[in-house]
């Protein structure tokens with residue numbers, strides 16, 4: 001890892017002047033300045049003689065704005081004209097790895113800015129330093145008398161200016177400086193200002209190319225028929241009827257089922273419906289959600305592995321005048337990206353090309369190597385825009401589908417999943433069973449907070465659990481509890497019923513934001529305290545949390561009168577390096593919840609693109625509210641009972657509240673923005689419902705029956 | 710052969726008559742701005758216009774189109790200057806962008822009928838279009854902006 005990630009490796013000059021000019025020079029065709037040379041001091045940027053700056057994007061664009069925020073980081077230190085920016089997707093290659101993932105190329109865990117900001121700013125700063133050196137030499141002036149602005153080196157005293165493009169050959173000949181100082185945030189010109197997103201113009205006219213839009217010569221389209229039961233396998237199949245469908249070319253068995261390969265999607269789809277398959281349903285064929293919860297409940301009778309232990313929480317619960325236990329249950333959830341899973345592969349004898357909307361180039365490449373049987377250097381991963389990711393596209397099952405099908409048919413093949421495939425064959429947000437205990441002293445101060453969580457281990461998807469047996473992803477929000485409570489104990493028990501599970505927007509915090517903030521709220525109201533004031537008083541050691549909480553309370557008019565039937569709920573938590581507080585205003589009529597508005601305050605450190613932060617807070621909140629109000633995947637006979645948007649519904653225009661976002665000014669290092677608001681939304685919502693109805697929510701999704709009467 | 714008028718251009722396509730218009734547009738004609746989200750009229754990603762009326766192309770058999778003019782996102786304006794497109798950019802609406810062709814086509818049909826739609830009009834016309842990224846409030850603002858209110 002160190003060898004691929006050290007700065008030194010990145011900052012090798014990839015010779016511009018000499019080698020590049022020669023290889024780029026085609027006699028008689030082009031001898032203009034553009035072809036003369038370029039400056040490429042590291043793998044992240046290239047400056048052309050025409051002043052264009054091409055920035056390589058390793059983090060992938062799924063709506064979270066990285067296509068704009070990553071170049072902003074480079075541009076800030078490089079002092080370029082923003083209008084001269086071009087971007088290019090990086091191929092799968094360790095040299096583009098994200099340090100936060102040990103050098104893997106993965107866009108997940110709200111880690112794009114967090115993992116890359118230093119690297120990208122250094123890349124820009126290094127290039128700028130070399131351009132300054134080149135100009136200063138030329139003018140025979142001291143480097144520290146030169147400044148840079150909008151793509152030019154400027155020598156104020158003599159009024160001389162040189163465009164970066166005019167300096168590329170000279171800069172490329174210089175040694176790369178070892179250390180480069182980065183700007184003080186107060187000197188930022190670009191970072192912190194809203195820049196229009198670079199991807200938006202082609203997302204309003206149909207030109208943006210998503211994975212599903214990839215076209216290759218002679219490409220066929222496939223649909224895969226999968227065993228509905230998890231772990232089930234093909235016993236036998238008869239393809240005769242499927243092959244009779246006009247346009248169906250091949251029917252092949254692959255590891256996930258039977259691929260029906262046709263001239264177009266419609267033919268593949270009709271072929272899939274005509275296919276006759278007998279399944280060997282395997283050992284999970286009788287499993288139900290009720291069985292799973294029963295087992296989890298039994299496991300929660302026993303102590304778990306200890307994630308945090310301050311004081312003596314169990315003793316404090318026993319000894320306190322007022323103590324109570326609550327049980328929270330949360331369901332499996334599907335990601336339901338708007339663009340169904342898909343992948344296009346072209347496997348030849350000596351190479352394998354894959355076009356894929358993926359969050360993980362590294363994982364996609366590994367899957368393609370395994371499925372094609374070709375060496376890693378023969379595999380080429382081409383990325384596209386992602387029509388949503390939310391963690392689902394960090395998996396690579398769709399890559400395996402496409403590579404195996406292309407290999408079996410000898411043709412370029414695009415595999416497109418149906419919406420049912422997507423809902424029924426996801427890697428779900430794990431189901432969770434959580435026991436909570438709390439205690440208050442006679443003055444109403446909380447003296448104990450205890451949690452016992454039973455859940456599949458998310459960390460195990462990445463590697464083994466640490467020696468203490470605690471999955472720190474699962475306890476993200478409880479083990480990190482910020483509130484000043486003397487006795488805190490958090491326990492974790494791992495189990496696995498065999499249902500595929502994975503990373504769902506905000507991951508462990510998606511459970512904890514609801515459980516912890518709901519429970520803290522109940523401690524507050526049981527103590528007869530105002531839920532905002534109660535939290536505020538417990539956050540004296542966490543000033544950032546407190547500032548966020550105070551800001552969201554102020555902006556939402558906490559404590560001020562509301563229309564009849566309306567009520568507010570509040571929640572705050574840290575997740576992915578950012579602190580988010582939300583207030584939801586709701587009303588409940590005959591059990592039906594209406595969310596009128598959500599206020600959100602966020603401290604995400606120093607800010608890159610403010611409007612992108614707002615957009616992520618807005619969208620993340622809707623994602624969290626959708627899950628809390630509607631989201632549930634249930635298992636019946638080893639298979640998923642839901643199929644579509646009709647039984648796995650989404651918040652739509654007529655139900656979506658406005659989300660008003662406020663950013664706390666901060667000079668802390670940047671936090672993640674894609675996920676935290678999803679985690680906290682359910683907490684604010686459930687607490688508002690309590691304020692409106694007097695009913696506490698312990699089970700998601702929230703059902704009208706729970707709230708009637 | 711089935712003849713279609715798509716974005717003012719005539720296409721003769723050799724496809725099965727039950728093939729949904731969505732797949733004819735995407736796979737046979739090659740215009741990929743119109744998206745597949747569910748195939749069951751539940752998400753709106755595939756919305757196109759037939760003689761100006763919004764339809765879900767995923768459940769519209771190509772044989773039922775006849776002489777009606779098909780307009781897809783690519784035909785909404787020649788140069789991305791439809792009032793809604795400029796409003797979408799001004800409000801920075803799209804996130805992943807996958808649902809946005811359908812959102813724009815539904816909104817365009819709404820504005821053609823009701824140049825100054827109320828919030829209730831927007832709810833009624835747009836609630837068939839899911840946005841999993843949750844860009845709803847920006848879509849609403851952009852529609853109002855395009856309507857000049």
Ligand code: FES
Pocket residue numbers: 744745746747748749750751752753754755756765766767768
């Ligand atoms: S794809 Fe047509 S409505 Fe969803």
Ligand code: FES
Pocket residue numbers: 063338387388803804805806807808809839840841842843844
């Ligand atoms: S922008 Fe992603 S689904 Fe709407």
